[in-house]
Amino acid sequence: NAGVMQNPRHLVRRRGQEARLRCSPMKGHSHVYWYRQLPEEGLKFMVYLQKENIIDESGMPKERFSAEFPKEGPSILRIQQVVRGDSAAYFCASSPPPDPGELFFGEGSRLTVL
């Protein structure tokens, strides 16, 4: 049973480019979370999604950031026109139905903006 898969593990972008981070939840899991982590800090909540629905996006910046969890395929966190301050590790977690309990995390995607 494969764990939560995130790709790419490392991504380098120049200012103004777009970053797309992918997350495939564990088989059978219907809840997906995205978190952002800066060095030496805890995890900051960004968004909570279920299949085809955004449940809570209160942690997402109003501009440039978007997330989706389509009926088929992985969840995508998209950052448009990246800036240096977007450099961070982005973690995805999934949880099984019916209600989220234990969060199973991927190994993260580390974004570096030059």
Place this chain on the structure above:
Amino acid sequence: TQLLEQSPQFLSIQEGENLTVYCNSSSVFSSLQWYRQEPGEGPVLLVTVVTGGEVKKLKRLTFQFGDARKDSSLHITAAQPGDTGLYLCAGTRGGTYKYIFGTGTRLKVLA
């Protein structure tokens, strides 16, 4: 505004010593979890507590949820180098499933 404050932020101890890590808030939480994260990896769940005053033990680790469900502690007995890592508490409030993480405690156990 950080809802969950952890202390200490950093802790370096010798193998065999005991330690306690705290997770505090002014808000009431429906449930509280503790995770451990190692470098380059995602956090891994250690325990979930849901009842005020609840105590759970996991080998040398003892977790307690405060009576008012506003705070929690993690006590490690006879720490070992393998306990080294970032310890994170996380909680949910009300009827939501928004897991909020604490500021983290970075533990280093020296052999």
